[in-house]
Amino acid sequence: xxxxxxxxxxxxxxxxxxxxxxxxxxxxxxxxxxxxxxxxxxxxxxxxxxxxxxxxxxxxxxxxxxxxxxxxxxxxxxxxxxxxxxxxxxxxxxxxxxxxxxxxxxxxxxxxxxxxxxxxxxxxxxxxxxxxxxxxxxxxx
Numbered sequence: 001x002x003x004x005x006x007x008x009x010x011x012x013x014x015x016x017x018x019x020x021x022x023x024x025x026x027x028x029x030x031x032x033x034x035x036x037x038x039x040x041x042x043x044x045x046x047x048x049x050x051x052x053x054x055x056x057x058x059x060x061x062x063x064x065x066x067x068x069x070x071x072x073x074x075x076x077x078x079x080x081x082x083x084x085x086x087x088x089x090x091x092x093x094x095x096x097x098x099x100x101x102x103x104x105x106x107x108x109x110x111x112x113x114x115x116x117x118x119x120x121x122x123x124x125x126x127x128x129x130x131x132x133x134x135x136x137x138x139x140x141x
Contacts, residue, residue, distance in 0.1 A: 020092040023084040032100045034093040048109050048116050052089040065091050076135050101128035
């Protein structure tokens with residue numbers, strides 16, 4: 001960003017947009033984008049046992065991204081999700097719909113064998129941020 005004259009301390013808002021554009025997703029005003037890892041989560045305990053699937057992700061990850069694109073987000077009928085394979089164990093996730101905000105936390109526990117972190121609004125007074133955090137929590141389960 002600095003190379004193009006933008007102060008990253010002021011303008012950087014995370015890797016999501018870079019991952020989405022790099023994977024070829026079309027991003028429109030109002031969309032939010034995430035860099036995402038497919039992970040192994042124990043459904044009984046909720047523990048993220050492995051934050052990254054194996055490096056052979058393209059063999060089954062590309063069809064998985066295609067299958068997940070357009071899934072219904074329970075409780076959010078006016079919103080849609082699109083996944084696009086990026087590289088190795090990564091994909092980009094784009095969420096489209098009204099009243100979305102980027103003022104939310106991530107949900108990555110940052111280490112294996114930990115519970116997934118709940119996404120929260122980083123600006124509690126921002127109703128769109130609270131709404132978006134709830135949507136991401138539903139989408140992540």
